[in-house]
Amino acid sequence: MKTALIQLNSSDDPVGNLPVTTGLVDRAAKAGASFILTPEVTNCVSLDRRQQRAVLQNEDDDRTLAALRFQAAELKIWLLIGSLALKSEAPDGRFANRSFLITPLGDIAARYDKIHMFDVEVSETECYRESEGYRAGDCSVLAEMPTGDLGMTICYDIRFPHLYRSLAQAGASVLSVPSAFSPVTGKAHWETLLRARAIETGSYVLAPAQTGLHSVTSGRARKTYGHSMAIGPWGEVLADAGTEPGIIYVDLDPSEVAKARQRIPSLVTEIGFNGP
DSSP states (O other), rough: OEEEEEEEEOOOOOOHHHHHHHHHHHHHHHOOOOOOOOOTTSSSOOSSSHHHHOOOOOOGOOOHHHHHHHHHHHHOOOEEEEEEEOOOOOOTBBBBEEHHHHTSHHHHHHHOOSSSSOEEESSSEEEHHHHBOOOOSSEEEEEOTTTTTEEEEEGGGOOOHHHHHHHHHTTTTEEEBBBBBOHHIIIIIIIHHEEEEEEHTTTTEEEEEEEEOOOSSSSSOOOOEEEEEEEEEEEEEEETTTTTSEEEEEOOOOHHHHHHHSSSSSGGGOOOOOOO
């Protein structure tokens, strides 16, 4: 299956971001991709909670979701919307960071809410408290696709290998990691973590990413690392988008997953512990 990973430089304006996203999806489909993936927070990159409250919508009303569902049906493609920042029903008013798998009929096949919140101090000047604005999801998600089951994750989840092992053991042969990675941690860890998850599970790892300095109408502007990547089940980098917005392509071959897992059958190995 020809697959396209879209790299974006989204602003904090969902309305302005939408035609850029749909234009790249259309371009990828015209190039022959039947599975297309977009990055984390495709609709809005913002660190300003007031701006988010002003522009974000609930799932049922979200313009980006509606437009991309229509486009997937029109183009007859599978589409992973890496994630959308959405208003939620949480009593404390926190948002949802939610990934959607859309079928060629435009239906929502699966939803996944990011489990692990990015609460870190990257440096003295770069600090993130994602949990202050977003509520965490509480379950992993596996979705059926023609190329094999898809394990859905988002960004910071990549640092928690047990999630990927459990998805692979449940049947995932492709793992999605849409992201908006910090440049500091991206340079140090991004490729290494993606390759490690692929090697550990013998799976394809598809990681479309945000990139560059993101334009904002209010609050502090954010920078992201870019380098959307597709990793093969043997751990090799199949494609790297660099730091400019655009599209990279990869062909998914289920036989490569079977081959890698046969060579290194680590998923069937479990360790037992004796009690005292």
